[in-house]
Amino acid sequence: MAEHSKIEWTDATWNPWQGCTKVSLACQNCYMFRDMKRYGKDGSIVRRSADQTFDLPLKRSREGGYKIPAGSKVFTCSWSDWFHEQSDAWRPEAWEIIRQRPDLTFQIVTKRTERIAECLPPDWGNGWPNVWLIATVENQLWAEIRIPQLIEIPASVRGLSIEPMLGSINLQPWLSKIHWVITGGETGPGSRPWHEDWRLQIHEQCQAAGVAYFHKQHGEWVPMNHYSPFVHGKNIDRFEHRFLYPNGSSDTKDQNNRLMLPTSCIRVGQKSGREIDGREWSNFPEVQPTSL
Secondary structure, eight states: OBSSOOOTTOSEEEOSEEOOOOOSGGGTTOHHHHHHHHTTOOTTSOEEOOHHHHTGGGOBOTTSSBSSOTTOEEEETTTSOTTOGGGTTTHHHHHHHHHHOTTSEEEEEESOGGGHHHHSOTTOTTOOTTEEEEEEOOSHHHHHHHHHHHHTSOOSEEEEEEOSOOSOOOOTTTGGGOOEEEEEOOOSTTOOOOOHHHHHHHHHHHHHHTOEEEEEEOOSEEEGGGOOHHHHOSOGGGSEEEEEOTTSOOOTTOGGGTTSOOEEEEEOGGGGOSOBTTBOOBOOOSOOOOOO
16 A cells, blocks of 8 residues: 555555454544545445555566565554454455565554454464564453453564553553554544553553563643643643543543542644653564565
8 A cells, every 4th residue: 555654663554455344442533434535435344455555565666676675564454454354355365465575574453353363374373474463452441352362373473552542551461472562642533632651551561571662652642741832832722631530531520530630631733742751662572574
């Protein structure tokens, strides 16, 4: 779909099929539906991409080299889910494309971890070395559902995408079998704020377990103490403000919140940045693709 990507943790995107159906809170404001609507398409209909897109990893430039060069990381199905049931007929052909590019790393992010085992190729074995399996876990509920399903699958890399981050998560029971964790806030219309404590807890857990940690971006909301007039703009009154409690609630009248200290959040839009304590966290698991 794109030989180059602006997503911080990948180099390119590949969408052999497009469209998806929502399965959890993380899907609520999915960018794919907005993007598809701009093209006059219904994002809830899963459709096979045109051959030029389906075969993108095998396509070559006029000079003869691959359009996606060796060594690239490829976010696979950024406009769908690799394990969506409506793509079952096309997946074997897509697996074969992955087999033919052992020099690429295919990053498969899914919210359908319950379907992974039944959708793997027959010779999966202990995992193809050029495929990373990554589960989206936006809060504790989905962490407890999806992570146990993910860690049952042999893989060269198992990862977690906590984006959008919608609640506090304890990852400690599973981190010994996880190689990579991504965190990030939500962007776009309807984006929801995140609490700094949530990200800090994830970061500390990853450091203690020796798991590679990647903070993609803060999202459109930042805690007030992260606000900078030089970065976000000097007219603070024009920004939307919201209180956020550690449990994810914004209701200041809720009696259940009376013993918790809320964080004041401000919606600064896409300028929120990536830095934490003056640096960016952009760690990857230490693996390299090899021959299948």
